[in-house]
Amino acid sequence: MILRQLLAILGTMRLRQWTKNVFVLAPLVFSHHLFSDRLAAALWMTLAFGLASSAVYFFNDLRDRPMDRLHPVKRLRPIAAGRLPPATAWVTLTVFALASLGLALVIGGPAGLWFLGAYLVLNAAYSLRLKRVAYLDVLCISAGFLLRVFAGAAAVEVPVSFWIQVNTLLLAAFLGFGKRLHELGWVDDGNSVLRPALGGYRRRTLDRLLLVFQVLIPLAFLAYTLDPVSLRHHTLIFTVPLMAAALYRFHRLCAVPGNWHSPTDRMLRDPWFLLAAGGWLCSVLLLLYR
Numbered sequence: 001m002i003l004r005q006l007l008a009i010l011g012t013m014r015l016r017q018w019t020k021n022v023f024v025l026a027p028l029v030f031s032h033h034l035f036s037d038r039l040a041a042a043l044w045m046t047l048a049f050g051l052a053s054s055a056v057y058f059f060n061d062l063r064d065r066p067m068d069r070l071h072p073v074k075r076l077r078p079i080a081a082g083r084l085p086p087a088t089a090w091v092t093l094t095v096f097a098l099a100s101l102g103l104a105l106v107i108g109g110p111a112g113l114w115f116l117g118a119y120l121v122l123n124a125a126y127s128l129r130l131k132r133v134a135y136l137d138v139l140c141i142s143a144g145f146l147l148r149v150f151a152g153a154a155a156v157e158v159p160v161s162f163w164i165q166v167n168t169l170l171l172a173a174f175l176g177f178g179k180r181l182h183e184l185g186w187v188d189d190g191n192s193v194l195r196p197a198l199g200g201y202r203r204r205t206l207d208r209l210l211l212v213f214q215v216l217i218p219l220a221f222l223a224y225t226l227d228p229v230s231l232r233h234h235t236l237i238f239t240v241p242l243m244a245a246a247l248y249r250f251h252r253l254c255a256v257p258g259n260w261h262s263p264t265d266r267m268l269r270d271p272w273f274l275l276a277a278g279g280w281l282c283s284v285l286l287l288l289y290r
Contacts, residue, residue: 134200
């Protein structure tokens with residue numbers, strides 16, 4: 001019984017989604033401190049956001065139990081399927097939230113606590129209401145990614161470049177709108193009730209919007225590499241084609257209808273996306289730390 005509960009808790013934590021928290025490490029990497037004594041602080045802050053994001057998943061699954069039971073994939077989640085009692089879920093949620101706040105305070109000080117607290121409040125508002133509003137839902141997701149970056153900067157005590165902020169917002173919005181494009185297949189199947197905000201989106205609009213982002217994101221990163229303040233980043237200009245290839249591939253994956261699974265899961269399994277994204281990351285690390 002205890003083992004079954006632990007497995008249900010692990011399933012609800014969605015550990016695979018913790019990959020989104022690598023954004024916490026961005027200030028560490030681009031400030032040339034990856035191999036310094038600040039790495040431990042950045043990793044602890046990443047763990048804090050992992051716990052916070054899992055707390056958000058628990059809250060969201062508790063709120064959405066009725067709708068999740070109608071979903072062909074989400075109905076298998078532990079809370080929706082009845083494998084994890086709501087009382088246990090609420091206790092686990094509270095423990096994760098308090099632990100994440102405590103870690104953020106210890107590692108990032110008052111600033112780290114503020115950024116992680118703002119992340120929890122924003123996501124609570126998202127789960128309660130904002131996720132039902134088209135476009136505002138994706139803007140909330142983008143703000144969450146930016147809060148991760150600010151918290152990571154607080155942990156390693158470095159400033160956040162203006163262009164890093166711009167790139168974070170653009171990339172997070174691109175991923176969010178790509179997911180909505182993928183999910184529009186639900187509307188076509190008469191299942192818009194499963195995500196109310198989808199009623200405010202149109203496939204053609206999202207497709208064009210993603211094309212715009214595919215241009216804006218490489219341009220914003222190019223501006224970052226050419227910023228006179230960041231002289232050591234000029235060589236990163238050579239990584240822009242790989243970034244553009246990864247963005248293009250993600251767009252293509254999102255445009256394929258008829259799959260209920262998250263496009264995030266699909267991109268982590270797609271060899272072409274992994275080749276482009278992995279090549280970009282390796283190139284960035286090689287050029288920054290050669």
